[in-house]
Amino acid sequence: MxxxxxxxxxxLDLEGLAGxxxxxxxxxxxxxxxxxxxxPQLDLDIALEAQGAGQAIQSGLLSxxxxxxxxxxxxxxxxxxxxxASANRRLARGGDANGSLSDLGLDTRxxxxxxxxxxxxxxxxVTTEHVSGxxxxxxxxxxxxxxxxxxxxxxxxxxxxARPLRPREIERLARSVENPAFDxxxxxxxxxxxxxxxxxxxxxxxxxxxxxxxxxxxxxxxAAQLGDVGGDQRIEAPRxxxxxxxxxxxxxSLDSIVGDERYADCLDAADPGDSAAIxxxxxxxx
Numbered sequence: 001m002x003x004x005x006x007x008x009x010x011x012l013d014l015e016g017l018a019g020x021x022x023x024x025x026x027x028x029x030x031x032x033x034x035x036x037x038x039x040p041q042l043d044l045d046i047a048l049e050a051q052g053a054g055q056a057i058q059s060g061l062l063s064x065x066x067x068x069x070x071x072x073x074x075x076x077x078x079x080x081x082x083x084x085a086s087a088n089r090r091l092a093r094g095g096d097a098n099g100s101l102s103d104l105g106l107d108t109r110x111x112x113x114x115x116x117x118x119x120x121x122x123x124x125x126v127t128t129e130h131v132s133g134x135x136x137x138x139x140x141x142x143x144x145x146x147x148x149x150x151x152x153x154x155x156x157x158x159x160x161x162a163r164p165l166r167p168r169e170i171e172r173l174a175r176s177v178e179n180p181a182f183d184x185x186x187x188x189x190x191x192x193x194x195x196x197x198x199x200x201x202x203x204x205x206x207x208x209x210x211x212x213x214x215x216x217x218x219x220x221x222x223a224a225q226l227g228d229v230g231g232d233q234r235i236e237a238p239r240x241x242x243x244x245x246x247x248x249x250x251x252x253s254l255d256s257i258v259g260d261e262r263y264a265d266c267l268d269a270a271d272p273g274d275s276a277a278i279x280x281x282x283x284x285x286x
Contacts, residue, residue, distance in 0.1 A: 003031070003229070003230060003233040004031075004032050004227060004228060004230075004231070005030070005031055005032070005226070005227040005228045006028070006031070006044070007029045007224070007225045007226075008027070008029070008222075009026075009221075009223045009224075010220070010221070011023050011024070011026075011219075012025075013219040013220075015215065015217040016217065017214060018214075020050075024048070025047075025048075025049050026046065027046070027047045028045065029045055030042060030045055033235060039065050039066075039091065042062070043061075043062045043235045044060055044061045045060045045071075046059045047059075062076070062238070064235055066088065067079075067081070067237050068084050069237070070244060070247065077243065077247040079244050080243075112134070113135075113136050114133045115132070116132060118130040118131065123185045123225065124194060124226070124228070126194055127188045127189075128187055128188060128195070129188055130183065132182065132183045134180055135181065135182035135200065137173070137200070140198070141173060172208070176208075177200055177202050178200075179201050181199045182197070183196065187229075190229075193226070194227075195224065196224050197222065197223040197224075198220070200219070201218075201219050201220075202217055202219075203217045204218070
């Protein structure tokens with residue numbers, strides 16, 4: 001799959017977490033061009049929104065293969081060239097990938113068990129075979145975990161929050177999943193995966209809820225689709241960009257402001273004579 005228009009739609013519904021009563025939705029779309037022993041070229045527009053709140057955060061990711069940029073607040077921020085070059089050297093040593101989503105290290109055909117053929121369906125004007133079944137959660141998490149690990153090399157400090165899961169964490173998450181349904185749509189003629197979708201419900205064990213902020217359960221819906229496969233997708237670097245470190249500094253300043261506001265609110269609510277409550281408020285400071 002040399003190139004395509006990529007669309008990703010993720011919806012996350014968390015139960016038991018204050019401030020997240022409405023489902024979160026992440027939508028990403030844009031052109032993708034396969035990299036040859038290197039990072040792919042892509043230009044994704046990304047929107048994060050809390051459904052029902054009527055507000056969305058607009059961001060994006062642009063890669064020319066040898067340069068990587070984050071889009072935020074109408075500006076581009078470039079990842080240090082040395083880190084991108086290092087990621088490309090690792091990819092070159094690892095060899096080239098073949099297929100469609102496997103270009104990203106996602107072997108979706110290994111994610112499905114108890115598969116059954118549900119006939120033919122048209123996806124983006126292409127006749128596909130629809131295969132449905134049960135999601136192998138551990139296999140999917142291992143693949144996605146690998147993608148996070150590889151992406152960290154290219155995104156550097158911007159990916160610090162995206163820590164890969166440990167094997168024990170993957171096993172524990174897999175045991176918590178209920179009704180993991182998975183669908184794959186494969187091109188009838190070229191055998192390229194054109195669409196994947198999954199539905200996962202998670203019930204967090206009571207003993208683990210404190211570790212995840214009190215979340216009692218979650219529902220995840222994910223769909224990814226490829227259109228105009230083999231088309232003339234072109235990605236160009238922006239005319240101007242700022243250092244990514246500048247954006248990271250701005251985000252750090254924002255965290256400090258939010259922490260200070262929470263600290264002030266906590267002090268307002270605390271009894272002036274309750275030293276334990278005041279000490280708890282101090283933990284909100286960055």
